[in-house]
Amino acid sequence: MATLRQLKDRVRSLKNTQQITRAMKMVAGAKIRRAEAAMRAARPYAQAIGACLGELAKTGGARHPLLERREVQSSGILLMTADKGLAGAFNSNLVRAALSIA
Numbered sequence: 728m729a730t731l732r733q734l735k736d737r738v739r740s741l742k743n744t745q746q747i748t749r750a751m752k753m754v755a756g757a758k759i760r761r762a763e764a765a766m767r768a769a770r771p772y773a774q775a776i777g778a779c780l781g782e783l784a785k786t787g788g789a790r791h792p793l794l795e796r797r798e799v800q801s802s803g804i805l806l807m808t809a810d811k812g813l814a815g816a817f818n819s820n821l822v823r824a825a826l827s828i829a
Contacts, residue, residue, distance in 0.1 A: 804829060 729737075806825045808818040
């Protein structure tokens with residue numbers, strides 16, 4: 728049977744875990760609210776792009792210099808890497824892959 732000291736230690740440990748969990752929930756909630764705000768801010772741009780693409784798809788034979796077929800003389804690579812942590816070697820692997828293609 729557990730001693731009184733062991734039980735008190737266990738209760739203290741559980742309270743500490745509960746406190747840490749509560750703090751983690753608060754941080755996660757703040758991150759979610761920030762992400763939702765960014766999503767709401769980007770919504771008008773996404774709707775405008777969708778409308779443009781919809782109009783372009785409806786017209787079909789649109790005459791625009793960027794949509795005309797032409798002989799490829801040169802090409803480029805647009806590389807987008809992560810700006811957040813916990814990605815491991817993700818960014819360096821992307822750069823290495825892009826350099827191998829170029």
